[in-house]
Amino acid sequence: MCPLGLILNRLDKLFKVESRLVLSFIEQTRRTQIVNAAIEVLAEEGYARTSLARIATHAGISKGVITYHFKSKDELFAEVFRQVVEDAGLYIMPHIKTAGSPRERLSTYITLQIRYMAEHRSALLAIGQLAYNHGGDGAGADYISAATQDELGLLEQILAEGQATGEFRPFDCRIMALTVSKAIEAALTDWAWNPNLNLLAYGDEIVALFDHGLQAVSPAGAR
Amino acid sequence: MCPLGLILNRLDKLFKVESRLVLSFIEQTRRTQIVNAAIEVLAEEGYARTSLARIATHAGISKGVITYHFKSKDELFAEVFRQVVEDAGLYIMPHIKTAGSPRERLSTYITLQIRYMAEHRSALLAIGQLAYNHGGDGAGADYISAATQDELGLLEQILAEGQATGEFRPFDCRIMALTVSKAIEAALTDWAWNPNLNLLAYGDEIVALFDHGLQAVSPAGAR
Amino acid sequence: MCPLGLILNRLDKLFKVESRLVLSFIEQTRRTQIVNAAIEVLAEEGYARTSLARIATHAGISKGVITYHFKSKDELFAEVFRQVVEDAGLYIMPHIKTAGSPRERLSTYITLQIRYMAEHRSALLAIGQLAYNHGGDGAGADYISAATQDELGLLEQILAEGQATGEFRPFDCRIMALTVSKAIEAALTDWAWNPNLNLLAYGDEIVALFDHGLQAVSPAGAR
Amino acid sequence: MCPLGLILNRLDKLFKVESRLVLSFIEQTRRTQIVNAAIEVLAEEGYARTSLARIATHAGISKGVITYHFKSKDELFAEVFRQVVEDAGLYIMPHIKTAGSPRERLSTYITLQIRYMAEHRSALLAIGQLAYNHGGDGAGADYISAATQDELGLLEQILAEGQATGEFRPFDCRIMALTVSKAIEAALTDWAWNPNLNLLAYGDEIVALFDHGLQAVSPAGAR
DNA sequence: GATGAATGAGATTTCATTCAT
DNA sequence: CATGAATGAAATCTCATTCAT
Numbered sequence: 001m002c003p004l005g006l007i008l009n010r011l012d013k014l015f016k017v018e019s020r021l022v023l024s025f026i027e028q029t030r031r032t033q034i035v036n037a038a039i040e041v042l043a044e045e046g047y048a049r050t051s052l053a054r055i056a057t058h059a060g061i062s063k064g065v066i067t068y069h070f071k072s073k074d075e076l077f078a079e080v081f082r083q084v085v086e087d088a089g090l091y092i093m094p095h096i097k098t099a100g101s102p103r104e105r106l107s108t109y110i111t112l113q114i115r116y117m118a119e120h121r122s123a124l125l126a127i128g129q130l131a132y133n134h135g136g137d138g139a140g141a142d143y144i145s146a147a148t149q150d151e152l153g154l155l156e157q158i159l160a161e162g163q164a165t166g167e168f169r170p171f172d173c174r175i176m177a178l179t180v181s182k183a184i185e186a187a188l189t190d191w192a193w194n195p196n197l198n199l200l201a202y203g204d205e206i207v208a209l210f211d212h213g214l215q216a217v218s219p220a221g222a223r
Numbered sequence: 224m225c226p227l228g229l230i231l232n233r234l235d236k237l238f239k240v241e242s243r244l245v246l247s248f249i250e251q252t253r254r255t256q257i258v259n260a261a262i263e264v265l266a267e268e269g270y271a272r273t274s275l276a277r278i279a280t281h282a283g284i285s286k287g288v289i290t291y292h293f294k295s296k297d298e299l300f301a302e303v304f305r306q307v308v309e310d311a312g313l314y315i316m317p318h319i320k321t322a323g324s325p326r327e328r329l330s331t332y333i334t335l336q337i338r339y340m341a342e343h344r345s346a347l348l349a350i351g352q353l354a355y356n357h358g359g360d361g362a363g364a365d366y367i368s369a370a371t372q373d374e375l376g377l378l379e380q381i382l383a384e385g386q387a388t389g390e391f392r393p394f395d396c397r398i399m400a401l402t403v404s405k406a407i408e409a410a411l412t413d414w415a416w417n418p419n420l421n422l423l424a425y426g427d428e429i430v431a432l433f434d435h436g437l438q439a440v441s442p443a444g445a446r
Numbered sequence: 447m448c449p450l451g452l453i454l455n456r457l458d459k460l461f462k463v464e465s466r467l468v469l470s471f472i473e474q475t476r477r478t479q480i481v482n483a484a485i486e487v488l489a490e491e492g493y494a495r496t497s498l499a500r501i502a503t504h505a506g507i508s509k510g511v512i513t514y515h516f517k518s519k520d521e522l523f524a525e526v527f528r529q530v531v532e533d534a535g536l537y538i539m540p541h542i543k544t545a546g547s548p549r550e551r552l553s554t555y556i557t558l559q560i561r562y563m564a565e566h567r568s569a570l571l572a573i574g575q576l577a578y579n580h581g582g583d584g585a586g587a588d589y590i591s592a593a594t595q596d597e598l599g600l601l602e603q604i605l606a607e608g609q610a611t612g613e614f615r616p617f618d619c620r621i622m623a624l625t626v627s628k629a630i631e632a633a634l635t636d637w638a639w640n641p642n643l644n645l646l647a648y649g650d651e652i653v654a655l656f657d658h659g660l661q662a663v664s665p666a667g668a669r
Numbered sequence: 670m671c672p673l674g675l676i677l678n679r680l681d682k683l684f685k686v687e688s689r690l691v692l693s694f695i696e697q698t699r700r701t702q703i704v705n706a707a708i709e710v711l712a713e714e715g716y717a718r719t720s721l722a723r724i725a726t727h728a729g730i731s732k733g734v735i736t737y738h739f740k741s742k743d744e745l746f747a748e749v750f751r752q753v754v755e756d757a758g759l760y761i762m763p764h765i766k767t768a769g770s771p772r773e774r775l776s777t778y779i780t781l782q783i784r785y786m787a788e789h790r791s792a793l794l795a796i797g798q799l800a801y802n803h804g805g806d807g808a809g810a811d812y813i814s815a816a817t818q819d820e821l822g823l824l825e826q827i828l829a830e831g832q833a834t835g836e837f838r839p840f841d842c843r844i845m846a847l848t849v850s851k852a853i854e855a856a857l858t859d860w861a862w863n864p865n866l867n868l869l870a871y872g873d874e875i876v877a878l879f880d881h882g883l884q885a886v887s888p889a890g891a892r
Numbered sequence: 893g894a895t896g897a898a899t900g901a902g903a904t905t906t907c908a909t910t911c912a913t
Numbered sequence: 914c915a916t917g918a919a920t921g922a923a924a925t926c927t928c929a930t931t932c933a934t
Binding site for chain 2 (some may be wrong): 046047048132133134169171172175176178179181182184185186188190201202205206208209210212213214215
C-alpha cells in the first residue's frame, strides 16, 4: 500500500481516465452522487464486496446509471481516487505553505493530515481499499510507485531543510519521509478497526514522536 | 489493517480450522505446495485476484486438487495465515526473550521483524492481504481486533518497563505500541511497491527514530 | 412426502419469499415463462436433474436470465410452489364450500382434486418433486409437516361432521383424512408412470371406495 | 412413484446390473456393509444428498472401497433396490399363500406390508427415494412401469377372486389394486414425516377401509 | 483388496458490461 | 437521460470416477 497521504497529484493516471472536458451540471451532480455512494460502500463493505449493484442500491439509483456516467468500474474508482485526493490537497496545502520552521511545518503537516482523516473517515478508508487492492495491475503498481516517489518530495523537502538549519539530526530523508507518512496512515487503519480510538491523541503522539525523534542532539550533549 | 507484526498467537481462531492431527507425508507435501502457491499469488496479484484457479495454475495442478486438500478457500487461507505466523513466531520469539534493557529489547524486536520480512517478503505480503481483506466478515474483524489488542501487549510491556526504569519519556504506551508496530509494517508495504528499497537501512532508521524519539529528556535539559 | 392435495395455504412460508409488490408486465411475463419451464423440467426430469442450466435451455434463454429474475434457485422453486398452489386453490375452493352433506362434500373434494390433476399434470408432478425433495432441509421439513397438519383439517372436518350426522361409521378421522389425501395423490403418481391411465375413472373408483368404505353400517344390520 | 409394495421381482433390470455369479465371502460382506450404509444415508439425507463420500463416511470406510466393489453409483443403488425388495418378498410371500378367503388374504397382505414397514423403516424410505428420483432416465421409467404392471397382478388376482366368490362388489380391479398399494405406501411416507404416527393403527384403518369399502352390498340392500 | 490422490464436469451464484427502449 | 433486461465469464464448491500404489 502506498503512503496514502502522499498520493496527491498524478493519480489521475493511475486508472485510465478519459476526461471529458465539459460536463453538464446534471452530469456533474450525478457523478458526484455516484462517487459518494462508492466511497461509502468501499468504506463499509470493503473492496471485494463493492459491486456496481451495491453502489447503485446505496445511491438509490439503478445500476444502469453508473455505467451510463462512467465507462467502467475502473473509471469510477479512478474518479473516487481523484476526487478524494483533490479534496485532501485543497484542505491541507494552503496551511502547509504558511508554516514557519521545518519542525513546525512537520508538526503542522502531521496534525492536518490527522485532522483531515478525522473528518473524512469514509473517503480515506475508501481510497485505502483502492490503493491496497489495485496493486496487481502492473501499470497501476508502477504508477502508484511513481506517484509515491514524486509526492514524498514535500515531506523530504521539509526534512532536508530541517537538517540544513540544524534543527534535525542526520538521517535518510527519503526513508524518514516514508516513515512519517506511514505513521500517519497507520492512525487511519487502526481507527478503521477500532472506531473508539482517539485519533487526535494519536496524532499528538506522532507529532511528539517525530519532534523528539528527529531533533538534533543537543551540542552540550547532556545525555 | 491490524498490526501484522503483532498477530502471533491466537490466529488459529481467526478462521475456523479443523486440524487433522495426523497427515500423511504426501498430504503434507501437497498442502505445503498449495499454501506456497497461494502465498505467491496473494503477494503478486492481491487478494481480489487470488482465485483457486489462479492458485492451481501457479502450482501447476488442477483446480480440484485444492478443494481435495482443503475443505474451502477459507481453510486454505487459514492455513496460509497459520503457517506464516507460526514460522515468524519461531524466528522472532527466542531472541526477544533473551534481550536486556527495554531500550535494547525494543531495538531487537524491530530489527528482527525487519530481518524476517527481508527474508520472507511474499509470505508477509500474503498475510497482509489476508488481514486487510478479511475484515469485513464480522467475526473475522472482531477476532483480528481482539488479537491485535492481545498481542500489542508485548510491545506495550516493553515500553512500560522502559518508562518505569526511566529510560523512556512519558507517552501513551498503547498508542506508541501501535505506532512502532505500524512503522515496521510500513517498511514491508513500501518494499512491496518499491523492491529496490533497502529494507535493512529502513529498519535502522526506525530503530534510530524510536531510540531518539522515546528516550527520556536529559535531566540537565540542555535543549 | 406430504399430502399434496392438502398443501393449500401457508405454503408461502415454506420458502423465504420476498415478494415485490409491484412487478412490471415484462418482468411478470418472464417470471411466468421461467416458472413454466421449471415446472416442465421438474415434471420430466425430476428434482435431481433440474438444474438452472436445464431450465434455461428448456425456456430458450440464457442461464443468467433466471438469476436475474429470481434471487436464487430456491426462490424460483418457491414461486413454482406458490403459483401452482394458488391456482389449485382458486379452482377447488369455491366448489368445496357450496357442497351439501359431508358424504357429498367428500365426493366433490375428491372429484375436483382429480379433475384438477387431469388438467395440470406437469404442475402437480412438479410440486410433488419439490415437496418430496425439499424435506431434508430441516426448516422445510418442519414447515411441510406443520402445513400438512394444518391443512388436513378440512378433510378431517368433513369426516367428523359425517360421523356426527351418522352418515359415516366410526374411524380415526386423522388417519382416514391422510388416507383419502394419499389415495388422491396416488392417482397422480401412478398417472405419472402410466400416462394411459384413465384418471377420471380412477377418481370414480376412489369416490366409490370411500363412499362404501366409510358409510355407517345399516342399523338393520342385514350384512 | 411406483407402488413400492409391489416392486418385487424384476427390479434387477431397473438398473443395468452385471451380476457376477460367484462372489467371495469377503466381497459379499463388504457389499452388504456398503448397501446398508447407502440405505441409511438415503433414508436420513435424501437422494440429492446421498453422495459416495457420505456413504463411505457413514460406513467408516474410504470412498475408493465403494467404487471398487460397485462399478458405479447406479450399480450400488440397483443393489440397494434388489436387496430390499428381495428381503421384503421373502418376508411377505410365505404368509400370503397360506391365507384363506380373498377378503382374509387382502387383509393379511395389507397387515404384513405395514408390519414389514414398521420393522424396516430406513430400507423402505431408501427405496422410496430411489424410486421417486430415478424416474427421468427413460429406461428406468419404462421398467418401473412394467414392473408395476407386472407385480400388481398379485393384488389384482386377490381382488378378482373376491369378486368371483361374491365377497367383493364390482369395481375395476386394476385401479383398486393400485389404490390398495398406494394406501399402504402412504402410511410409510406419512410416517417418514411424522415418526410418532402409530403405523399399526394406520394399518388397521386401511384394512377396515377396504374391508368395508370393497364388500358386496348385502342383497337385502338395507341402505 | 484397499486407499488416498487427482481430475474434470457441472452446479449455483455474482457481476461487469452491453443494449433496446 | 435513465433504466430494466440480458448475457456470459468467472468464482467457489461438490462429486462421480479413474488411477497408481
